[in-house]
Amino acid sequence: MSTQGVDVVVIGGGPGGYVAALRAAQLGLSVTLVEREHLGGVCLNWGCIPTKALLRSAEVLRLARNAASYGVKAGPVEADLAAMVARSRKVAETLSQGVAYLLKKNKVTVLDGAGRLDGPRHVVVTRPDGRSTRLEAGAVILATGARARVVPGLEPDGRRVWTAREAMVPESLPQRLLIVGAGAIGIEFASFYAACGVKVTVVEVQDRVLPLEDEEISALARAAFEKQGIGLMLGAKVTALRRDDDALTATVEVAERTRDLSVDRVLVSVGTVGNVEDLGLETTRVQVERTRVRTDDLCRTDEPGIYAIGDLTGPPWLAHKASHEGLIAAAVIAGQTPAPLDPLAVPACTYGHPQVASVGLSERAARDKGHSVRVGRFPFRANGKAIALGDVDGLVKTVFDADTGALLGAHLIGPEVTEMVQGFAVARTLETTEAELMHTIFPHPTLSEAMAESVLDAYGRVLHV
Template sequence: MDFDVIVLGSGPGGYVTAIRASQLGLKTAIVEKESLGGVCLNWGCIPTKALLKSANVFEYIKHAADYGIEVKESNANFENIVKRSRDVANGMSKGVQFLMKKNKIEVIMGTGKVKPGKAIEVTAEDGSTKTITAKHIIIATGARSRTLPNLPQDGKKIIGYREAMNQKSMPKKMVIVGSGAIGSEFAYFYNAMGTDVTLVEYMDNIVPVEDEDISKQLGRSFKKAGINVMTSAEVTKVDTSGKDCKVHIKTKKGEEVIDCDIVISAVGVVANIENIGLESVGIVTDKGKIQVNEYYETNIPGYYAIGDCVPGQALAHVASAEGITCVEKIAGHNPEPIDYNNIPGCTYCSPEIASVGYTEKAAKEAGYELKVGKFPFSASGKASAAGHKDGFVKVIYDAKYGELLGAHMIGANVTEMIAELVVARKLETTGHEILKAVHPHPTMSEAVMEATAEAYGEVIHI
């Protein structure tokens, strides 16, 4: 065998897996067809955060007078904002190149296909092929933007997330279909830049995977910001034959047609499992995902899969954790399987959303008797001082044992606050322990303690 481990795909699942494998003394290679870092670093998590930061700064300038500062004139240079985002992404990708060299991982550029006999055939850009072998092959091919039959992406008028972050000029009017993390982040960004945005969601609430209280609050915040939010609505077709897009939207009141420059399809992702050789090896898939056990082994010995191409949350931090668990098991360690009910989810629009564990509805359906506490940021000294009073922290405890079942936050910087609750749940912390852990004042994070106090009838500041 040429290697101990070959990883197919270099996203946050693949490159992290390769580094951990190398740390564990395994001779490792990684195969990548485009750019090191995959979608996350190049076209996803990182460049979108750069765009959103530009939107934050622009909003601060527009509301400078609220902070006693006079700014005579400000304009958003859309081209430069996009360029900054691309520069950030390129810098991160170069950082991954450095990490590959530092960890003595062989990088093989080209399109990889798994073959029987623990092999991968790599086709380079010039069409030449070579076959490499390893004791263990880990598939980390990720996912791409899902395309719906009634919303075919043409890359110009109907676009996915990739084109949405690389526009040459700012659209005047836009319809975004799907209000998950991707759709909501782009709705916030383009609205902040000055685009007229309509956000269309098929379900009854936007960000439908979140706790209902969070969804309703974001809906209110978006409407206040001037975003046209349409729920229980379905895009039936888009007519792109003219200069503009004519978006036909079916609602409870009937059909509505909205004219716009561009439509963003943000209706989820689909795993990249086609044309990578799964059938030739006999690897089992179901519902568009590779089937694996709790240590990411497929049905064929020596072949593994992690990240967006396997069942579970399609999140960068999940892919990284899965890859680490997978190679630690390969190396003979005894890692603990991942608890998929303790994975934080973050959405980086404004206000931000962060959550972990059960929603209130899911906790009730699971049969728990609950103690629920909410603390609004309107009662937080730090939030008032910062001018960010929108949102709240909501915590859900089991009334019988005090177990922290879930936490849901919406507000400024809450994506930086959620880790406290993830660690608390991992350590099986009770509500009383969080309540008696002294939180610093004034901070946004003390809202966690205050919400817990509210759940137990001891709240001071509301």
């Protein structure tokens, strides 16, 4: 086994790992990235990107079905599932190749294989052909991500009981789909399959959909999903699943009563488990708590020289959070002093129909923290661009500290809000108050004008309602 010296070894090539590798290389460090499967990780290959491609297909399908309302004559419209899936996979392949190009351009060495720590500063890489390479590293960044949590009794079989991975590449559309979990992943797949004509039922143990979002936004989302025909069973749990040859029968407990649902497929989306196995963590002082690697606010583990980023370290389980942590870890290794990541500055986005996005504190969380708040709301039905688009359901909600004017949080539901929320994220980073937002000129006609009007509404100055 040969030994090679390198400044930084990154284990995992997802949105956290490859970004960390790129930035470390840009800072003048020699970098080796170890990836056992696909560059870009789950997000690019089996998560964020390909699901958005499928949701885009669903959006086009909805628009085509409603073409007459836009003055467009169209023939019969139907979903071509094989073509949708093929396009989604092509998008993922294109971006994975792009990551490989960027790593090569920045002179990052990429090793195909599984990386395992052998003490604090050594990584053994087992290649697909069985050969091993030993790396002596100045620093190691763990970026191995997470996988879907398995629920006893609902173990995926890859054929009829799915994780998100199988749900992305179905060979055919089921007539009836049960989704367990009403978080972002569950809701996005509910939107896709419902648009394709599947009868979708979502079971959620909490009493509302998208339970991490502001309660008002969750209520609006629920109404929108039910209007589309998506069945929602809230405050409920699947207690058993019978797998017969011709059907699946799920027993659901809700309001102290049980009922059986006969379905064709089940998608389980109830959280994640960190990929901490077979990393050699036991040869170091790295601590694991509930499948998550423990870190400080600069991504440092309990073992000097070893860093951990992304889903491996816990919530929020978002690609852009992982990427930002990768930048932080690389900067620390290079001797810089980056600002720690503020979890409240991380935007959250759900790309279903309608879209949902947020940043900062919800109204309830702000009040629970002792803030006296001012809340503004502006509906898209009063926004000219939304009316022109024919997509007027939803609103923008802003939460301010009543004493200081600080923007505590922003919560949006409606057309393209996943693009709009970044404006509020920038405002929070700049510690903007209502005064600066009121002085900002928003272009007309745009959906973003609803952001400005929401701020005005919080202070009794709204114009267009």
